[in-house]
Structures are given as C-alpha cells and as structure tokens.
Amino acid sequence: MKLMTHNMLTSKGMKNVKEGFPLKIQAEEMRNVDIDYDRDFITRMIPKLDWKALVFAAQCVGHKEDLPDTLPEGYENDNELLKRLHHVLLEVEVVSGCLECPETQRKFPISNGIPNMLLNEDEV
C-alpha cells in the first residue's frame, strides 16, 4: 500500500464514525520500490491530497523528516521537495501491518501490500 493510497482511505462508512480519517498506519513489513519520477504527476496530485494526512502517514512509517508540516507556497518550483514527495507518495510501500481507525481503534489489515477495508455486518 502506497502512502498515496492511504490518503484515500477512511473508516467513515462504519457506524458511529464521524471522520475516520486519517487512519493510523502500523507497519510491520515495508519495502521501497523504484518509480520513475514524473514531476507533472506530483504537481497535479498535490492539490488533491490531504497534506496533513500525508505528513501523519509519513510520520507513522518513519519518513517524517522528508516533509514539511505545511505545504509551502511555490512548492511547484521546489524540485527537491517534489522529489521527496515522489518518494514518500509512491516509493514507500507498506507490505503488511494494519490501518487503525482514529475513533474506534478498529484495525484494518494490510497483507501483500493490499489494505482490507471489508466491514462486518454489525459495523455498517
């Protein structure tokens, strides 16, 4: 599971959950992959992402030092930042572990890099 994917996951569909975002990442096994740097892709995706959630996720997996707490003005021209963002968003993967709901602490397992967001009947 890439951190970009994590930015799009929520436990909000669960009963009694108001926001359910961001989910806390508890990583067991991680891996780094090599993805070609595409500056256009990164600059297009940034406005679509929840920055705070991304920083939180990076923190969870030990990559906090790579990202500023707030998105700086003129980020489109900061090639160094964009490259770090590329790495954190696309090249850091959680292979196994879980995602934890911030409100109920319910854990969603991640196995073979795929998050399992399936809910039980009594949770919907």
Added chain:
Amino acid sequence: MDHHNTIKTPHFSHITPEDLDHIYEPSEDSFLLIDALEKDLDLIRAICPAVCLEVGSGSGVVITALATALGPRCCYLATDINLRACRITQETGQANDVSVNAINTDLVDGVRSPVDVLIFNPPYVVTPSEEVGRGDLEHTWAGGELGREVMDRLFPRVSELLSSKGVFYLVVLKENRPQEVAELLALQGFSCTTLLSRTTGPEKLSVLRFTRNR
C-alpha cells in the same frame, strides 16, 4: 500530450487457469467497457481527472486499459471483494507498465471521495437472490433479482463519491432495465447516455455514462 484514441488490449497472460477459478476472465463485457472508455477518452481527458476508480476490478484489465490510455496523470484505484482479484489487478497493471492500487473491500467501502472517473462492470446476471456473493466466481456474475442487487447497492453512494465534474460508467444487461437504472441515478441529479451497445448471442449489453446535470 498523447491524444491517441485507441486503447490496446492489455496483456493478461500472467493470469493462470487456477486464477480463473476465482476471478472473472476478461470477456465480451470487459472489452465492451474498454471500447466505450476508448470512445469517451476526449471527454475523460477534458475533465482533467486525478483519481480513477474501478469497482470490482477482477482481472484488472479495464482499469489497466484506462491507465494505459490516460497515462501517468492520474491515480488509478481498484476495489474488489476478492483479495486474489486485488493482487491480480495490480499484476495486470504491472504487466502493462502502469500502476494500479488495489483495495480489498466491498464496493467502495473505505474509499474517500472525490473520485473523478468511476467504473463498474457489475455482476449483472439475473439469478436467484441466494446466489449473490455465494462464492468467488458467483461474486463475479450473480446479480440476483433483475440482476440488479449488487449495482443497486452502489447507486446511493455515487453522488457523494464522485467529484462535481466526475463521470460514472456502468455496464448493464437489457434485463437489468437500463431505463429504471437511469431513473434511479436521475433522482440524484445525474443524466444518462448509452455510450455503446452490443448483442452477443442472447445477451444485449450496454455501457451507460452518467454525468451530473448542470
């Protein structure tokens, strides 16, 4: 910028016979959906999508085809209730040099909005209700009463999930009563266009496109 409007059918030779006991083999409906997306590429590009999601991606052939056509300008997500399908979907992406991120879930549970392009080739075959979701393969085709039991569960979530400019593509069978489906989505403010239809033997399939009324 690439403006080619043909989509090459993705490679999927990595899918084994054993896999096909569990996931949906790319079939006429998959290719019809790919043809429809190909036909609509200009419209899709014009909305400048950031997130494309295929619900129930199975082999991943459809989301992969879209990804090869649109290129690395979007995040491509796929959901499937079957974990093996999730894995295979990602492999299909890799085999075709695109990145597809799979989520193991029921329909769109756990996915945050907004999504710009939503795609669903549902289990649309008319079957007794009891057959819906009874096994890996039944999940892929058993649609229950009118073949609508699964897709009807997605419809109430489309409006919240889709971005304001978002577009939803759906495969339906004539028996699913496409007109009724259009009416259901119209209640949520969507207008419907039949993009493509094809009759293969006894099956008449159509791909419907839904966009918000302005």
